[in-house]
Amino acid sequence: MLFTHITSQVPGEKYPRLLQEMGGSGFPFLAFLSEEGKLLAAHMSANRTVSGLEDTAYEVNRFVELKKAVEGGDASAAVDFFLLRMKLGHLSWEEAKSIHGKLGNVTPDQGKRIQARMLDLEVMDALQQVQAAPERMNEFGKKWSATCEKGLFPKAENACQFYCMFIMQHAEFDGNARLYEKAYSELKRRFDKMPGFREFVQQNGFERKLKELQREG
Amino acid sequence: MTLSILGLAGLLGWTSPAAIPQASPMEARLQAKLQEPWLKKAAWITDYDDAKAASKEQGKPIFAYFTRSYAP
Incomplete structure (x- = not known):
């Protein structure tokens, strides 16, 4: 279903702020919407390639299929539907915890x-709290140290970045070179090829x- | 054929520039945008309410392309 919204600034235009309501801030903006006009997925600039758009379209179609299956009583679709909703950013951490508590049996995979997707949501929720109270950064870094030691990292890029940095900040505070290196290694592995990352590391x-912690350790 | 003075005045009034509705620059830009070739190459819906109705009827999600006409 192809729809184009043209912001015209003609007096009386319908839905003059539809772009902003969908989370867009500039043109062009590509998004997939439900029949009620709910945002299903926005196609972000970092992945604005043909194959990237095809991937997003595939996920949206998958969402529609799984939603129909779950609403039709197919319990086996519920877990995949939950995972996809988290991936598409439809759920807050609180909502995800509530749904997780009601899920039936899940396979180890x-x-x-x-766990990884819920960690994404937990990190983004924590980020909001840290923005209001920066002194809490160490608290969250400490909380996630154990999961980091087990090799568990968020899947989403932005969540992974903040997770690693919170842990590194705690590790530095705690004098823990090994933990610092573990989080920093993942940060490098995920973002080393991104423009500006090397400058970010240097700054x-x-x-x-890391070297100071290793010397002191 | 003769025109009455009243008829002539009416004719002039009808054709004077002040009486012809002028599209505002924004409206003109919108109309120009709506004539762009890409809109004709596929079945693009340009009304949000119509898009939602069609989506509901066909059971398909909406692919939304947000653009503008008020500036390049």
Whole structure:
């Protein structure tokens, strides 16, 4: 279903702020919407390629199929539907916890995938709290140290970035070189090829801090 | 054929520039946008309410392309 919304600034135009309501801030903006006009997925600029758009379209169609299956009583679709809703950003951490509590049996693989996606949501929820109270960054870093030690990292890029940095900040505070290196290694693995990452590392002195911790340890 | 003075005045009034509705620049830009070739290459719906109704009727999600006409 192809729809184009043209913001015209003609007096009396219908839905002059539809772009902003869908979370867009500039043109062009591509999104998939439900029949009620709910945002299912926005196609973000970082992945604005043909194959990227095809991937997003595939996920949206999958969402529609799974929703229909779940609403039709297919319990086996519920876990995949939950995972996809988290991936598409439809659920807050609180909502995800509530749904998770009511899920039936999950396979070990599904359990790992759920854990990673819920970690995405938990990190983004924590970020909001840290923005209001920056002193809490160490608290969250400490909380996630154990999961980091087990090799569990968020799947979403932005969540992974903040997760690693919170843990590194706690590790530095705690004098824990091994934990710092573990989180920093994942940060490098995920983002080393991103433009600006090397400058970001240098500006924040990550390498220097790691060496200092290793010397003191 | 003769025109009455009243008829002539009416004719002038009808054709004077002040009486012809002028599209505002924004409306003109919108109309120009709506004539762009890409809109004719596929079945693009340009009304949001119509898009939602069609989506509901056909059971398909909406692919929304947000653009503008008020500026390049």
